[in-house]
Amino acid sequence: MTDPVTLRQTPLYDEHLRAGGRMVEFAGWSLPVQFAGVVEEHLAVRRAAGLFDVSHMGEAVVRGPQAQSLLQRLTCNDVARLVPGRAQYTALTTVDGTFVDDLVLYRLADEEFLLVLNAANTSKDLTWLRTHAEGLDVEVLDASADWAQIALQGPRALSILAQFLDGLTEIRYYGFRRLALLGAECLVSRTGYTGEDGFEIYCPHAAAPAIWRTLISSGAGYGLVPVGLAARDTLRLEARMPLYGNDIDETTTVLEADLGWIAKMDKGDFLGREVLAVQSTQGTRRRLVGFQMQGRSVARAGHRAWFAGVEAGLVTSGSYAPFLERNIGLVYLPTAAAAEGKSFEVELRGRREPAVVVRTPFYRRQR
Numbered sequence: 001m002t003d004p005v006t007l008r009q010t011p012l013y014d015e016h017l018r019a020g021g022r023m024v025e026f027a028g029w030s031l032p033v034q035f036a037g038v039v040e041e042h043l044a045v046r047r048a049a050g051l052f053d054v055s056h057m058g059e060a061v062v063r064g065p066q067a068q069s070l071l072q073r074l075t076c077n078d079v080a081r082l083v084p085g086r087a088q089y090t091a092l093t094t095v096d097g098t099f100v101d102d103l104v105l106y107r108l109a110d111e112e113f114l115l116v117l118n119a120a121n122t123s124k125d126l127t128w129l130r131t132h133a134e135g136l137d138v139e140v141l142d143a144s145a146d147w148a149q150i151a152l153q154g155p156r157a158l159s160i161l162a163q164f165l166d167g168l169t170e171i172r173y174y175g176f177r178r179l180a181l182l183g184a185e186c187l188v189s190r191t192g193y194t195g196e197d198g199f200e201i202y203c204p205h206a207a208a209p210a211i212w213r214t215l216i217s218s219g220a221g222y223g224l225v226p227v228g229l230a231a232r233d234t235l236r237l238e239a240r241m242p243l244y245g246n247d248i249d250e251t252t253t254v255l256e257a258d259l260g261w262i263a264k265m266d267k268g269d270f271l272g273r274e275v276l277a278v279q280s281t282q283g284t285r286r287r288l289v290g291f292q293m294q295g296r297s298v299a300r301a302g303h304r305a306w307f308a309g310v311e312a313g314l315v316t317s318g319s320y321a322p323f324l325e326r327n328i329g330l331v332y333l334p335t336a337a338a339a340e341g342k343s344f345e346v347e348l349r350g351r352r353e354p355a356v357v358v359r360t361p362f363y364r365r366q367r
Contacts, residue, residue, distance in 0.1 A: 195239025
């Protein structure tokens with residue numbers, strides 16, 4: 001018999017056990033899927049605040065005189081628009097205009113950048129970066145072991161964190177600062193994966209448990225609760241934020257995924273630009289769209305979609321949306337079927353159930 005694969009643990013593993021978190025495997029890590037319950041955690045983030053352990057995410061530092069040139073070549077957004085203290089959502093793209101990974105890119109200094117990578121893709125992404133950096137005056141470092149990451153999300157997130165940090169209101173959306181939190185030097189960014197306002201706190205591993213406990217304790221009066229992977233998924237789906245491996249991957253282009261806003265075609269050449277330029281002119285054969293089920297059935301990833309009696313694609317994400325109280329999902333459909341208001345069917349357990357294409361994001365917070 002072979003020994004089971006040992007799952008990696010974040011610095012907050014013991015905190016999750018003490019809080020009654022139900023632990024599951026995710027991308028080689030042991031992480032909490034839920035604490036009190038998916039719906040309760042989801043609604044807490046929409047109405048008050050939630051705290052997430054996202055320390056499994058990978059981090060890479062790219063630095064040197066040619067760091068910007070390398071990242072301009074490998075990502076589709078315009079790195080040159082970033083000044084130190086600003087971040088952007090972007091993607092590492094292939095020559096076919098598809099996704100190596102989607103990521104958040106931080107400009108730490110003129111010649112230094114932090115890339116926050118999906119956990120399952122960290123090794124692949126680092127290899128991709130290093131291969132393309134060969135011969136250039138640039139360093140690519142795996143900084144994953146340097147950072148724990150805690151996400152504080154929800155309409156009361158600012159009030160909770162402001163008990164410990166000054167100047168948070170001056171951090172704009174997708175801005176960040178280096179700040180001392182409970183004596184630890186942290187990077188605090190106004191970003192997240194829920195559709196709510198909030199902050200992501202990058203801190204040393206050793207400091208993470210104390211920061212987590214302090215926020216949970218001080219945030220209790222504001223309605224703050226710990227949140228697991230399940231509610232993280234329903235929250236990001238309501239906000240129509242894609243999940244790598246479900247909604248985007250190396251078979252889907254940036255424009256097919258309806259993420260054309262991150263492909264800056266006027267910035268100069270980058271991997272995949274030629275394909276994306278053709279698609280932007282001629283259109284794509286399919287597009288990722290949001291939909292709502294017309295009955296009580298819940299669509300799930302992998303369910304087949306049918307349009308005009310013909311199999312048309314696969315659902316990539318689907319769930320009951322706790323805040324919206326609807327059954328929603330994402331699906332790739334032929335362009336002719338992808339317009340808002342178009343009806344199609346989703347096959348569930350051998351039956352075809354009606355669905356309709358709707359505008360996304362499904363949920364948009366009031367700013």
